[in-house]
């Protein structure tokens with residue numbers, strides 16, 4: 001008998017598929033995926049049918065949640081536009097009114113957004129609006145944050161559902177474009193470990209704190225470059241983007257591999273990459289002070305920065 005029926009909205013995406021995979025591997029819950037279109041997804045040798053969802057219609061989402069007796073909604077929707085943000089807000093309203101959903105994880109999986117973040121990253125509004133809607137609801141919720149994903153530095157040798165995206169470090173070219181002076185700390189987690197923590201959270205039947213931070217390791221971008229140099233046994237070409245350059249939205253863009261998100265997917269990508277740089281410089285890419293909860297789940301041993309880089313680029317990589 002599954003413990004909960006869990007719906008992962010956006011379970012077709014990079015983070016979402018990792019979360020679905022983690023829940024399927026855990027094997028305790030019935031897992032469904034909400035998607036804008038019907039399809040079947042192969043995840044960890046299980047076939048999961050997606051439920052076609054119209055995120056603009058709250059009544060139809062309420063019917064879906066009731067029909068499938070959904071207890072828990074995990075959102076992994078991409079919050080890249082006002083339309084996407086509204087989709088998640090509508091889903092929160094539907095979950096609140098469904099009468100079946102008791103717990104909700106909003107799409108976070110990044111930094112701990114606060115009103116201060118708005119001054120240099122206006123899109124933070126989407127995450128803050130979702131948190132405000134959940135605070136006003138009776139749903140149990142927690143905002144899962146970790147900082148920056150380690151997946152980009154392990155692809156393709158360390159399995160990930162995320163699209164490749166070169167940011168700060170280009171292992172192929174042995175080149176780094178560091179935001180600021182590279183001394184501020186950044187916290188990291190691989191999405192495989194994120195998924196294990198999220199699955200474990202569902203086992204916790206008590207109150208959830210507003211923010212649940214999980215990290216695999218903490219390092220500055222400068223320290224990350226030194227790890228990369230040690231593991232690859234090469235001196236890297238390192239340049240630095242000043243705060244002025246980042247504030248002008250002119251961060252250095254690394255050449256992207258096939259399959260990476262493009263300017264077409266994310267108009268204003270260079271501005272967004274510049275804002276990521278400002279997040280690092282202002283220290284908000286390190287979520288350590290948001291309340292790290294690794295200790296609540298000691299059986300999970302997340303991969304560190306060194307482990308991912310060794311597995312992907314070390315002497316025995318691909319062996």
Ligand SMILES: NC(=O)c1ccc[n+]([C@@H]2O[C@H](COP(=O)([O-])OP(=O)(O)OC[C@H]3O[C@@H](n4cnc5c(N)ncnc54)[C@H](OP(=O)(O)O)[C@@H]3O)[C@@H](O)[C@H]2O)c1
Nearest residue numbers: 010012013014015035036077078087107109110147148149
């Ligand atoms: N910390 C980090 O380094 C990091 C990195 C990446 C992502 N994130 C965060 O993780 C979350 C998910 O990101 P992601 O990269 O996994 O997203 P993604 O793969 O780009 O998209 C996730 C899903 O969102 C759904 N979607 C797209 N547009 C939509 C719309 N207009 N209305 C409703 N649904 C829509 C799609 O599902 P269907 O097509 O099936 O409907 C898609 O599969 C975001 O909050 C993001 O900020 C953090």
